[in-house]
Amino acid sequence: MAHLYLSALRFDFRCPTLQRLVEHLAETARQPLDCYIRALYAFALLGQSRPEGLTVMDEVLAKAEEHAKPLHVLLHGLWLGQDLDQGAERLLALCSRPVLATGTDPVVLFRVAGALRRLGRYDEGLGAIDRAIGCLPPGDTSVHADSVRERSLLCAARDLHQHRSTTRTSSRVPS
Known part of the structure; x- marks a missing residue:
């Protein structure tokens, strides 16, 4: 259910709400957040052009390997985050990964x-x-x-x- 609700927030560009909900999940979850939810968290930060989103993105990339869904979420965040330092270059680099290229x-x-x-x-x-x-x-x-x-x-x-x-x-x- 979390994947569905958080994904809906992603496509509605509700980045601050998505960020708050994932942070709340992280505080209350009994286990670490899965790669997809971490990617959605990175999207929320990247979509607000917050530089810490790049750090979260790198953490997700280390775990996501070549799973297309989290990579698409990260692409979406980089695309939305117009004011990220090196955002366009990072987006192009991500698109060169085999599963996306x-x-x-x-x-x-x-x-x-x-x-x-x-x-x-x-x-x-x-x-x-x-x-x-x-x-x-x-x-x-x-x-x-x-x-x-x-x-x-x-x-x-x-x-x-x-x-x-x-x-x-x-x-x-x-x-």
């Missing part, structure tokens, strides 16, 4: 695209999001909408970057 998981490709956008690697990000959209089954409208939104963000960020580069170049007066 299949090139056919639209969620992983979606997360990769977001990390590449944060790093200013817009064309690579567009390639990743186009692959993600191509991997989606017909009728998966919720994930498709998120992917199209990420594609729009990538295009807007790239266009803004190009506009600023052009503006700086054209505003320079030759001596």
Whole structure:
């Protein structure tokens, strides 16, 4: 039951509530928390851009090995935590783990695209999001909408970057 309830909080982006509940579980549980709940705790911290989330993430990674579910939870937290130091780089490193680096998981490709956008690697990000959209089954409208939104963000960020580069170049007066 804890997995289901905490996962629901994850998908509702209720990071502070999720954090408090896991901390309460940790205080009252008669046994150590399992790897999935620890991953959800890391998600709650990462999603709030709290640096201690990276420490918890590393602890989970040491135990999770190549179990996809906890790794996806960690990816989600890194994706949500926009202000984490080295967050985009850590996300890309996590995506290179064998269980995630299949090139056919639209969620992983979606997360990769977001990390590449944060790093200013817009064309690579567009390639990743186009692959993600191509991997989606017909009728998966919720994930498709998120992917199209990420594609729009990538295009807007790239266009803004190009506009600023052009503006700086054209505003320079030759001596």
